[in-house]
Amino acid sequence: VSETPEPSPTADFPPVPAPDLEARNKAVERLDGLAIPAGSLGVLADLGLWLSSLQGLCPPRPPARARVVVIAADHGIAAAGVSAYSADVTARQVAATLEQSAPVAVTATVAGASVRVIDAGLDRDVALPGQDRYRVRRGSGRIDREDALTAAEVDEGLRIGRALADEEVDSGADLLVPASLGVGATTPASTLVAAVTGAEPVAVVGRGSGIGDDAWMRKATAIRDALRRGKPHVRDPRALLRAIGGADLAVLTGFLVQAALRKTPVLLDGLVVGAAGLLADDLAPGAHHWWLAAQQSPEPAMTLVLQHLQLVPVLDLQIRHGDGTGAVSVLPLVQAAARLLGETASAESSGITPVRAVTG
Amino acid sequence: VSETPEPSPTADFPPVPAPDLEARNKAVERLDGLAIPAGSLGVLADLGLWLSSLQGLCPPRPPARARVVVIAADHGIAAAGVSAYSADVTARQVAATLEQSAPVAVTATVAGASVRVIDAGLDRDVALPGQDRYRVRRGSGRIDREDALTAAEVDEGLRIGRALADEEVDSGADLLVPASLGVGATTPASTLVAAVTGAEPVAVVGRGSGIGDDAWMRKATAIRDALRRGKPHVRDPRALLRAIGGADLAVLTGFLVQAALRKTPVLLDGLVVGAAGLLADDLAPGAHHWWLAAQQSPEPAMTLVLQHLQLVPVLDLQIRHGDGTGAVSVLPLVQAAARLLGETASAESSGITPVRAVTG
Numbered sequence: 001v002s003e004t005p006e007p008s009p010t011a012d013f014p015p016v017p018a019p020d021l022e023a024r025n026k027a028v029e030r031l032d033g034l035a036i037p038a039g040s041l042g043v044l045a046d047l048g049l050w051l052s053s054l055q056g057l058c059p060p061r062p063p064a065r066a067r068v069v070v071i072a073a074d075h076g077i078a079a080a081g082v083s084a085y086s087a088d089v090t091a092r093q094v095a096a097t098l099e100q101s102a103p104v105a106v107t108a109t110v111a112g113a114s115v116r117v118i119d120a121g122l123d124r125d126v127a128l129p130g131q132d133r134y135r136v137r138r139g140s141g142r143i144d145r146e147d148a149l150t151a152a153e154v155d156e157g158l159r160i161g162r163a164l165a166d167e168e169v170d171s172g173a174d175l176l177v178p179a180s181l182g183v184g185a186t187t188p189a190s191t192l193v194a195a196v197t198g199a200e201p202v203a204v205v206g207r208g209s210g211i212g213d214d215a216w217m218r219k220a221t222a223i224r225d226a227l228r229r230g231k232p233h234v235r236d237p238r239a240l241l242r243a244i245g246g247a248d249l250a251v252l253t254g255f256l257v258q259a260a261l262r263k264t265p266v267l268l269d270g271l272v273v274g275a276a277g278l279l280a281d282d283l284a285p286g287a288h289h290w291w292l293a294a295q296q297s298p299e300p301a302m303t304l305v306l307q308h309l310q311l312v313p314v315l316d317l318q319i320r321h322g323d324g325t326g327a328v329s330v331l332p333l334v335q336a337a338a339r340l341l342g343e344t345a346s347a348e349s350s351g352i353t354p355v356r357a358v359t360g
Numbered sequence: 361v362s363e364t365p366e367p368s369p370t371a372d373f374p375p376v377p378a379p380d381l382e383a384r385n386k387a388v389e390r391l392d393g394l395a396i397p398a399g400s401l402g403v404l405a406d407l408g409l410w411l412s413s414l415q416g417l418c419p420p421r422p423p424a425r426a427r428v429v430v431i432a433a434d435h436g437i438a439a440a441g442v443s444a445y446s447a448d449v450t451a452r453q454v455a456a457t458l459e460q461s462a463p464v465a466v467t468a469t470v471a472g473a474s475v476r477v478i479d480a481g482l483d484r485d486v487a488l489p490g491q492d493r494y495r496v497r498r499g500s501g502r503i504d505r506e507d508a509l510t511a512a513e514v515d516e517g518l519r520i521g522r523a524l525a526d527e528e529v530d531s532g533a534d535l536l537v538p539a540s541l542g543v544g545a546t547t548p549a550s551t552l553v554a555a556v557t558g559a560e561p562v563a564v565v566g567r568g569s570g571i572g573d574d575a576w577m578r579k580a581t582a583i584r585d586a587l588r589r590g591k592p593h594v595r596d597p598r599a600l601l602r603a604i605g606g607a608d609l610a611v612l613t614g615f616l617v618q619a620a621l622r623k624t625p626v627l628l629d630g631l632v633v634g635a636a637g638l639l640a641d642d643l644a645p646g647a648h649h650w651w652l653a654a655q656q657s658p659e660p661a662m663t664l665v666l667q668h669l670q671l672v673p674v675l676d677l678q679i680r681h682g683d684g685t686g687a688v689s690v691l692p693l694v695q696a697a698a699r700l701l702g703e704t705a706s707a708e709s710s711g712i713t714p715v716r717a718v719t720g
Contacts, residue, residue: 038570042678101705210398318402332692
């Protein structure tokens with residue numbers, strides 16, 4: 001009996017829907033008719049138009065149920081001394097996030113977002129009951145010497161990520177912030193960025209967890225060695241996730257694909273999320289149209305990600321914490337932008353009408 | 361009988377207190393001990409330190425009673441066709457602000473700030489009951505040909521501005537956003553900036569209310585002519601307010617001086633507020649230490665203001681509305697920064713401690 005291989009649940013993605021240009025055009029028209037000096041809202045105008053095109057609505061709805069989904073995982077490469085932290089710190093960061101004392105939890109309170117933490121690949125138990133179904137595996141292989149995941153684990157990670165996005169959208173989330181916690185995670189992320197963009201290893205090595213020069217050298221070496229292992233697969237996102245990725249990266253990639261398929265706006269920030277974004281946009285071309293780059297990060301690899309995806313960051317906050325803090329910091333501006341388009345008086349109704357030709 | 365001239369109520373300002381460097385140092389120490397990668401909070405770290413030094417507290421209190429005070433006035437120079445709007449629009453902008461449909465009112469809702477509108481020099485009645493005591497005069501002189509105010513009106517404007525800041529601080533405001541509404545107001549503001557910084561007229565002429573090229577030329581001409589009238593007084597802020605200022609500019613100047621004397625943090629934005637800031641810092645040297653430049657404005661004169669005061673804008677929002685929208689947009693970041701310093705777990709208590717040398 002010949003065995004028919006089961007098709008991968010992620011082999012074929014439906015095409016990514018395009019944002020709604022008609023809604024955007026309506027929003028441009030509405031903006032032009034507001035009782036404000038022409039072009040006076042700057043970035044807030046851009047954000048409002050962006051949200052209109054993604055929601056297919058003019059004026060857009062202010063995001064009321066923004067959701068941060070922090071994907072936590074450990075990385076075998078942490079044993080190479082590439083982080084300022086030892087590997088057991090990931091679990092402590094998860095605990096701090098649950099206790100509302102991690103940066104993203106504190107910032108989310110100000111922005112009115114809620115935070116969910118997922119154990120995608122921690123290598124020890126943490127207080128996250130009922131999460132076995134989101135765990136791809138415990139930890140991941142040391143990517144300078146061995147594969148991070150098996151091919152089956154990659155597919156499982158992608159499936160979990162897609163399921164998570166579905167869960168969130170079905171529960172009413174109207175804006176998603178994928179985020180990451182994991183000691184050593186910027187090393188596979190940087191390697192993936194180098195593999196996809198063709199950058200040299202030294203061009204992607206950042207300070208990550210705030211490492212000093214010695215750890216920086218070790219990180220550069222690890223990335224160089226891992227990149228050699230990844231090079232044969234630069235056109236195959238799944239193979240890259242297997243060879244030089246990690247459980248969190250696979251889950252984030254699936255999450256980003258599915259968020260786009262579900263037409264849900266995403267605030268993109270953090271190098272680990274950014275690396276997953278490169279792969280997601282490869283697997284599902286056009287997915288990046290559903291993402292807003294929240295901020296300019298000091299991680300050099302993140303700059304490469306944004307260039308590759310042709311995304312322009314909204315703010316220059318220089319936040320290097322990957323747990324979603326940067327993206328959540330931008331959320332109040334998105335909310336203000338939506339409300340400005342919806343609630344600002346029109347020139348006609350208020351009589352605040354230019355009497356002279358205005359700039360375009 | 362010889363008449364002794366009554367001393368001006370604003371002739372002598374007490375010295376501006378310095379921000380509390382000890383509190384700032386404590387905040388730096390606290391930041392270094394947080395359970396976050398070294399240097400990972402970017403701009404949010406800077407904002408927290410800024411607030412600590414101004415409040416003299418570590419950790420700082422998140423601003424809970426931020427107050428926008430919009431100073432409205434008409435300007436004689438509007439008759440020269442320097443704005444996209446006719447002069448009667450100022451009163452309509454005031455009405456829209458009171459009806460919560462002006463940009464600053466909409467944005468303030470998101471940021472949790474409240475908005476107050478003051479008639480400092482409208483040339484017609486608006487629905488602002490009980491405001492006679494804040495009115496310096498109705499309108500102001502056309503500054504390309506005549507003085508904007510009398511010397512007594514300048515002193516009255518400064519006095520009113522100081523009284524307003526006192527009222528707000530005494531009522532519990534813990535962060536102030538001075539703002540401006542007035543058709544034509546960027547013309548005296550730009551002229552004042554040229555006078556104080558020594559810039560050429562064409563270097564300060566911006567698009568203001570969104571003017572086209574013809575109005576831009578008229579504005580440049582008006583500024584050139586007004587600057588000639590102001591030139592003899594470049595070292596005398598009161599004489600500048602008289603010759604080429606306006607009621608709003610005098611009130612804003614007094615407000616900014618007194619806010620600093622009352623040790624109250626100010627978010628500075630908008631060219632009219634910025635021009636008043638130049639004068640306030642001349643009258644009360646060091647006042648600018650109490651101000652945070654909210655954003656990079658597209659008005660060229662505002663860039664000169666920030667350079668002159670050595671203030672670095674927090675964000676690059678390119679908002680050109682002077683009604684406080686830009687400053688209020690930054691407020692959620694200030695609130696997040698304060699909470700991050702106060703509520704983020706310490707490295708020691710959480711066990712999230714670097715095991716390797718970190719970057720400085």
